[in-house]
Amino acid sequence: MFFHVKELQYNAKPDRSDPVYAKKLQEILGGQFGEISVMMQYLFQGWNCRADQKYRDMLLDIGTEEIAHVEMLATMIAQLLDKAPIEEQEQMAKDPVIGAVMGGMNPQHAIVGGLGAKPDDSVGYPWTARYTIASGNLLADFRANLNAESQGRLQAVRLYEMTDDKGVRDMLSFLIARDTMHQNQWLAAIQELEEREGVVVPSTFNREYEKQEVSYSFMDCSKGTESQSGRWASGTSMDGKGNFEYVGEPEAMGQKPVLKPAPPYVHGTMPADGASLLEH
């Protein structure tokens, strides 16, 4: 169960309204790697957690914090939209400053949201649950989380560079710091699990059932050999169980596929010479 306090986790007060920037800031609210994504991802990973209680607890700790980040961003965006000049189209087009604002503003901020934040990204695409994953395998999922925090901090940093509003930058300096922590956090949790289970997910699958001849081959399917100089093409593999091998001219090992004609009730195209072969 959840409880709310009125104060924000950190300040979210812009110096001035800026509807064009409000549109951009939506990316880290409702985008692919925005705060809604990590909030939902961590909460579902926590609720579904069948492993040690410390992981469940930790996931709910951070998932709950992320709701507060969503709140900060929504609050910031609403203020950036204050008094957005949505009237008088024609006049605006003549004033380059206002014209640029009009062109760059998300029209739904005015028409749909009445100057409020939306659970959408910076092009107005709505947040979708397909951005998230909770697989039941924590090592896999913590890698998803590390990725989300890496992309998220990268985007927050880019947005920091796109404004000189001190209030916005103050809020972003907090979110960026939390992303620093969260990258560190997932790295720590991953290290724990990798020490326990090994680095290949899932660790519980019997390796005899995989085709081990190709488990450590780097296959160069693209002309040029620059890729041969990477760590992935030679030396001990990262799981310590093999040696990377560089395969410069990988060959096809499978069949040349020929599909049977479709049964007549499918009304697909039959081969010109194939009707008589049809088993039905």
Added chain:
Amino acid sequence: MFFHVKELQYNAKPDRSDPVYAKKLQEILGGQFGEISVMMQYLFQGWNCRADQKYRDMLLDIGTEEIAHVEMLATMIAQLLDKAPIEEQEQMAKDPVIGAVMGGMNPQHAIVGGLGAKPDDSVGYPWTARYTIASGNLLADFRANLNAESQGRLQAVRLYEMTDDKGVRDMLSFLIARDTMHQNQWLAAIQELEEREGVVVPSTFNREYEKQEVSYSFMDCSKGTESQSGRWASGTSMDGKGNFEYVGEPEAMGQKPVLKPAPPYVHGTMPADGASLLEH
């Protein structure tokens, strides 16, 4: 530019048709972490690559290999659908075996695809480009790739357990082995980049601009202290630049937000006592 050879990278021949399993196998073809996702993700990361040529080359190597994996899965699914019994609904409902098949088959495999594979997942949801990321920051993106290969191998393993068809298992044993390689590959590439840049993405943002007081604090926003026992709550941080601190009772540091009334032309709800305050 690309070229194709007729042979598959590896065998994709089932022992028998199995339309219910065909539906499930769609997950690793057109699902969130299926082969289309990694194919498109690696190709776009490669095409957009502004870093060392060895990364660009490597990304195109593996991206090109993934097209072959998409091809194998599509070929397998088409064969699993051979002679799917789509006729005579009523009679089937009376035969439990066929009835289960009917109930469990993806109806679009028959109606739309004419017994062919679709670029969709196991519930019929179409593949979407929002599954992929190419950010221009390779460390961030390689974490995305490591995650994709971890989720992908996990799903392939689960699908391996759901069938006893030797042909299907043979193909999966190859894909699972390649996922072993690809997890190792991204781990190796990540190690290279982390050694060069440090572990926090992006490494080029001036740390003075982030609110460093909270860069290493684990905030426990959920009752219970189980999470305190994790690696993330004490000791040196993973980036080596701080110490993890456990904050058992995190406090709100921000304002209690009060938004201004909306301007009249928005026709939002005005506060009962606020009309006179409105600056317009």
Added chain:
Amino acid sequence: MFFHVKELQYNAKPDRSDPVYAKKLQEILGGQFGEISVMMQYLFQGWNCRADQKYRDMLLDIGTEEIAHVEMLATMIAQLLDKAPIEEQEQMAKDPVIGAVMGGMNPQHAIVGGLGAKPDDSVGYPWTARYTIASGNLLADFRANLNAESQGRLQAVRLYEMTDDKGVRDMLSFLIARDTMHQNQWLAAIQELEEREGVVVPSTFNREYEKQEVSYSFMDCSKGTESQSGRWASGTSMDGKGNFEYVGEPEAMGQKPVLKPAPPYVHGTMPADGASLLEH
């Protein structure tokens, strides 16, 4: 069955072309609460109607009228796009008026639609059937309809404020008036059904099967007691069957959830100390 006459239900003639406004106007054509949404919602509610014929007839009356509204908006948008200046990018960027137009225009209006309306909203997101509902319970659905007409009129009014084109305003004055009627209409129909069935949907569920202790409690899960002063926190409930009760400190009444470890074939993360407990 349906028939069409060439004349529009009302005038849809702008004074001048205005491609930026055309983009905005798409919101009430193909947006969440646009005319396509109400058209499809009313028609499906009508076609699926299992209740009194007068409701079915009324739903098809208004659903059919809404097709005419879609037609008016599409016609208007096509005219607003007349002669949109899509050529000569560079020169435009130098002319602030044209530059603002270029920046603010929906590029698909030119590239995809050839200066025609699209079944999309003001950020270019395509209309989706998930905007609509036809539940078979008319009281529930008429509330959906009342909401749609409320949001729709609000958006039309906002769009009215964003232009001074007399032709556009003339058309909007008609649509706004129809929305006035349609809000009145659904309020009337709701009143009829509430009098017949009561206000809680669905009325036919045996109230003994619901946990009546909490059927009239306002639970304050957020700090601050401002919400206590609302009508919802005291007095007779709106259905007349209880009294609103304000619960200032709601307590958790449920279990502390602990999920069982996953079976091995799922390859999820097992608790460090839990493997031996596993029933399989």
Added chain:
Amino acid sequence: MFFHVKELQYNAKPDRSDPVYAKKLQEILGGQFGEISVMMQYLFQGWNCRADQKYRDMLLDIGTEEIAHVEMLATMIAQLLDKAPIEEQEQMAKDPVIGAVMGGMNPQHAIVGGLGAKPDDSVGYPWTARYTIASGNLLADFRANLNAESQGRLQAVRLYEMTDDKGVRDMLSFLIARDTMHQNQWLAAIQELEEREGVVVPSTFNREYEKQEVSYSFMDCSKGTESQSGRWASGTSMDGKGNFEYVGEPEAMGQKPVLKPAPPYVHGTMPADGASLLEH
């Protein structure tokens, strides 16, 4: 900012696992009118609220409660999936009970989620933010909320009828009771606002600017006159400002639209006889 306690708001413990029912129950978790929808809708309405503080506070009270409902449903679904028999496809198809389970289960519950809940609906479609609205006009939005709670209670009741699991029914009896409260709550809040502002949204638009001739006309665009007998076709209008009028044979009042040929750079089809007319 938000905090979490470990206990659920109410019990969420099924008597036995039931993966087919788990799939269905997803509807009120991640469906169009599921708990994620109301949670996000109320939180965003609260965060964006520019009206009286009591509304903001109330919205955050209930939005915060809804997070707890999401938690209960996710927890329930994970337990319903306990030990789902995902192995050994062929054998299952022969056992009608297990076969029905296999056919009816959401394959992603096993393959993607590892026996955990997903933020999707009962057909596996992911939750999308386009299900929600926060318009800044509270009367409009409270009608959306009333609708959501009406559809939500209807769906919960239908799901109640589809199971005889006592644990599931116990949880649903709580959620149904809360939906009773929430319908009452929005009805109360709506009544307050309607008394203050009138029933037509938005109340602040100057009625002289709408085409009042058609503001109270019921237009019968569909053959048959059953609809004439409804409250909406005669008597005083619900806003008390007009009289409903029944228009049996509504007539087109607009122009017969003729669009200009497209400019040549659009490469649309030109009228056969129209090239010479083209102004360019």
Added chain:
Amino acid sequence: MFFHVKELQYNAKPDRSDPVYAKKLQEILGGQFGEISVMMQYLFQGWNCRADQKYRDMLLDIGTEEIAHVEMLATMIAQLLDKAPIEEQEQMAKDPVIGAVMGGMNPQHAIVGGLGAKPDDSVGYPWTARYTIASGNLLADFRANLNAESQGRLQAVRLYEMTDDKGVRDMLSFLIARDTMHQNQWLAAIQELEEREGVVVPSTFNREYEKQEVSYSFMDCSKGTESQSGRWASGTSMDGKGNFEYVGEPEAMGQKPVLKPAPPYVHGTMPADGASLLEH
């Protein structure tokens, strides 16, 4: 403007209810090539039509007819859902016939739709406007229409084979016949336009501006020469303006791309040796 009559264009009465088939039939109602798609596509093509009035009129004729087809299918599906056995899950699982029904039914037909049709396809995916096109170039669009009617008739025929319900087959025999007409109709309209404009869309682009060396080359990018024996690899081109040429070993004609490093404010990965080269 539009009008409705109560009678359906043709009979839509099943012999018996069949909820599994109802799910499948959704494909041609709300699927990619279902009746909603053609209805919306033809209406928007008509409303946006800037060419000869006979095309506009014809598009609205057929678009209006398609609304009637949507109506027939919705009506049929609602009846196929009559008395769907949604109760008593456990007992059903034990009865193979009912179990198959349960497994195969769309759960939203019961939970969301209350035994009504939905604007979705056979896997429950909602209809989306991105299925449609109205480009302003009629020859292009009529090819889209011909495709839609071809795919649509194919799907209707497959659905015909999947049932032996005489009522359903009667309705499908009508829709299939109309699809015969509509394929003929678009073929006729295409012939008219091709005679007027030539076969390559758009006909108005100056051919000197295209790279004519490759305008008639069939490039064989895939091993094997089977494709050489097709009409497309030799002889006069279909537009009569060139000769098909078979290129067995196509060569790359473009540059080897090297992208510049990103500017620092993007925080992308810099080449290891490239920092000094950066122009900023």
Added chain:
Amino acid sequence: MFFHVKELQYNAKPDRSDPVYAKKLQEILGGQFGEISVMMQYLFQGWNCRADQKYRDMLLDIGTEEIAHVEMLATMIAQLLDKAPIEEQEQMAKDPVIGAVMGGMNPQHAIVGGLGAKPDDSVGYPWTARYTIASGNLLADFRANLNAESQGRLQAVRLYEMTDDKGVRDMLSFLIARDTMHQNQWLAAIQELEEREGVVVPSTFNREYEKQEVSYSFMDCSKGTESQSGRWASGTSMDGKGNFEYVGEPEAMGQKPVLKPAPPYVHGTMPADGASLLEH
């Protein structure tokens, strides 16, 4: 299996960066009829092909070529984004040229993609697999392909008109020429199949099972008789098996639908006078 060479199929080098045009060019990369669509459509049609090997081979030839087109466009877009001026918002708003750029640029190109191409269209909507079709009936699918190449060439031509960058135009001149070839190619393949099978898809359905009375009737459901003058309204039908007939006043041939009340467990609205009639 697939292989890659570093050189592009043709040049993709702009004269200068142009982030606004980059946004527009996304349409033919990741839009409904962009290169990703044809790439995926042709590859899946090839992989699923159950007809003559020459069709399978040809589909993979062209599908493989299309991957190279995706590569060219991605490369071009990345270069158009070089040094996009994403900083210093305020100053830009004051400079009309830069302001127009800012307003017109896709914000995700900077925030998400780090100045790289995205698999999205010109309004930022992600590519979705529902754009493609592979039905198993090649005549149907080749019509889809002809449509895709027609819409695609039309869009490329429109984009050609929107720039005067010689490098961009050079690349487009190549893509436009290939679209000329591909339209010719599908026309040739369609001609082959139509000669073999007839023009109505599918050709294998027994025509006695369709309602032949309406197989050649043009039904005029829209007032006005302009449509009567088209080729589709008189003369021999295109399949040579009937005569087009113009039906000026089409009549409803079906029943007036009345649906049964829903069973009580659905909790739909019952007719006021219908409860007693209910069979349950």
